[in-house]
Amino acid sequence: MNLCNPAYVRELLQRYSLAPQKCFGQNFLINADIPARIAGSSALGADCGWGGGEPCADENVCALEIGPGLGAMTRELSELYSKVVAVEIDRGLIPVLGETLADCPNVSVVNEDFMKLDLSSFLKEQFGERPVRVCANLPYYITSPILMAILEGVKPSEKPQVQSVTVLVQSEVADRLCAKAGSGEYGSITASVALCGTAKKLFTVPPGSFYPAPKVNSAVCQITLYKNGIRDAFEGLPEDDEELDRFVAKVKKMIAAAFGMRRKTLTNALSGMAAKAEIEAALERMGLRADIRGEKLSAADFVRLGLEMENGGDGNE
Ligand code: SAM
Numbered sequence: 001m002n003l004c005n006p007a008y009v010r011e012l013l014q015r016y017s018l019a020p021q022k023c024f025g026q027n028f029l030i031n032a033d034i035p036a037r038i039a040g041s042s043a044l045g046a047d048c049g050w051g052g053g054e055p056c057a058d059e060n061v062c063a064l065e066i067g068p069g070l071g072a073m074t075r076e077l078s079e080l081y082s083k084v085v086a087v088e089i090d091r092g093l094i095p096v097l098g099e100t101l102a103d104c105p106n107v108s109v110v111n112e113d114f115m116k117l118d119l120s121s122f123l124k125e126q127f128g129e130r131p132v133r134v135c136a137n138l139p140y141y142i143t144s145p146i147l148m149a150i151l152e153g154v155k156p157s158e159k160p161q162v163q164s165v166t167v168l169v170q171s172e173v174a175d176r177l178c179a180k181a182g183s184g185e186y187g188s189i190t191a192s193v194a195l196c197g198t199a200k201k202l203f204t205v206p207p208g209s210f211y212p213a214p215k216v217n218s219a220v221c222q223i224t225l226y227k228n229g230i231r232d233a234f235e236g237l238p239e240d241d242e243e244l245d246r247f248v249a250k251v252k253k254m255i256a257a258a259f260g261m262r263r264k265t266l267t268n269a270l271s272g273m274a275a276k277a278e279i280e281a282a283l284e285r286m287g288l289r290a291d292i293r294g295e296k297l298s299a300a301d302f303v304r305l306g307l308e309m310e311n312g313g314d315g316n317e
Contacts, residue, residue, distance in 0.1 A: 003072040003100060004032035006211055012070060016096050020212055024090050025139025028069050031209035034168070035137075038220055039063075039076035041202055042135045042166035045224065055080045061163065062127050066114050066136040066146060069093065071100035077135060078104040085126045089113045114146060119153040123161050132161055137168040140214065144173070144189055147223075151196045156230040156248040157241035160196070165223040174201045174219035181298035188259035194233075194299035195248065195255075197225035234303045251306045258294025258302075266294045274309050282308035 002008055009028055013019060020026040029035050036053055042063065043056040056063075059082050068074040068086035070093070077084045084107045088097065097109045108126075123132055138146055147165065154160045169177075172185075177199040179185035193199050202220040207213040226232040230248060238244045254270055261269040267279045267290055280290040285308055286301070297305065 001100065002032065003070050003075065004030050004035070006030045009070060009211055012096060012100075016092065018092050018096070021090060021092075023141075025067075025141045026069060026090070027137075027140075027210040027212060027214050029072050029137055029168075029209060030211045031205075032072075034205055034209050035073035035076045037203065038135060038137070038166055038168060039073055039080055041220065041222060042077075042133050042164065043080040045164065053080065056082075056133070058131070061131045061133060064123075064126075064132050064134045064162075066134065067139055068097060068101075068109065069137070071097050073135065073137060074101055074107055074109075075104060078107045081133075082106060083127070083130070084108075085110060087112050087114045087117070115142065115149060119149060120161075123153075127161070129161075131163050133163050134165040135167070136165075140170055143167075143169050147177075147189070148192065151192060154196050154225060154229075155245060156195070157244045159228050160225045162225060163227075164197075164225060166202075166220065167222075168205060168218055168220050170214075171204055171217040171219040174221040177201075177221050177223070181301070182296045186295055188255050191255045191259075191297075191299045191302060192252065193223055195230060195251065195303075197223045199223045234300060236307050237303070247306060247310070251302050254306060255294075255299075255302055258297070262293070262295060264293075265291045266297070267291070269294055278309060278312070279305075281312075 009030060020028065040053045044054060061081065062083040063077045063081040065074055065077060065084060065086040068088050074084060074086050086107060087110045091111055094109060094111050101107050134150060150162060150165055175185045176187050176190055177193055178201050179190045200222050202222055205218040207217065231237055238247050254273065257273065258266055258269050267276050270279050282305055283290055283292065286304055
């Protein structure tokens with residue numbers, strides 16, 4: 001069975017009286033290298049790059065796929081991980097997956113809308129305490145909400161159950177996920193991702209690798225979550241866990257406000273959260289101008305600004 005052979009894909013869909021559903025963002029991979037590389041990169045981790053499909057070194061680690069479609073990447077994941085759970089919204093594809101994954105006993109398919117899951121309970125139910133790596137050729141219509149739902153599930157003070165997220169997305173979205181502060185691609189999603197982990201663009205995928213072909217280029221991006229939570233990445237954070245979670249929620253609000261009002265200066269955008277004079281003083285202590293805009297600040301700058309605003313300069317010279 002070659003799930004990436006265009007003729008086979010058409011025949012399979014026809015046999016089940018199906019056609020690619022635009023409303024579910026169905027663009028199936030028809031270039032066999034791509035699902036193999038995505039699954040392989042996920043199993044190896046970003047730092048190792050593509051190693052030709054080595055199984056995940058830690059047998060305890062499981063894979064969660066969002067939107068298995070016809071099962072091309074699911075089959076690759078089943079070779080590399082001891083356990084795979086695939087969440088598919090389209091009821092029509094469930095019998096197809098029953099056929100295409102019949103010889104993959106370590107895979108279970110769940111017919112659900114990923115966005116309607118309570119992610120942390122779902123992960124516990126499916127995987128217990130085992131670490132999980134998320135892998136997906138994401139439906140383009142819902143890429144950012146899916147990524148945000150995964151990242152929102154990460155408690156800043158805790159070791160995350162999800163170790164990494166390896167996703168095929170529109171090239172433009174991959175650029176946004178990995179952008180540098182101040183660049184044209186930088187946005188709230190870049191800063192939000194950087195609060196949870198590091199993002200890396202791995203490789204690009206041309207439209208001809210999909211059926212039907214999308215109009216734009218795509219790219220694979222890997223987000224590796226901080227191993228032990230946000231304390232791995234930023235200094236000066238509260239030592240108490242509850243206090244840390246509260247503080248990070250506040251930083252997220254600052255980021256949302258800063259990017260929600262891009263035309264305003266950061267001081268004006270944040271004026272609902274603190275007195276302008278306090279914000280300006282905090283910026284000054286950081287060596288930043290009072291009229292700076294939010295898009296110039298990295299996630300580390302937002303964290304530092306939050307600390308400066310809370311501590312009012314205490315402890316600094
Ligand atoms: N993984 C397959 C592949 O690479 O060929 C299919 C990828 S296709 C771009 C996106 C898949 O996600 C489709 O199977 C679609 O039905 C599914 N999907 C769309 N929205 C979803 C949602 N909210 N929850 C779960 N699956 C979803």
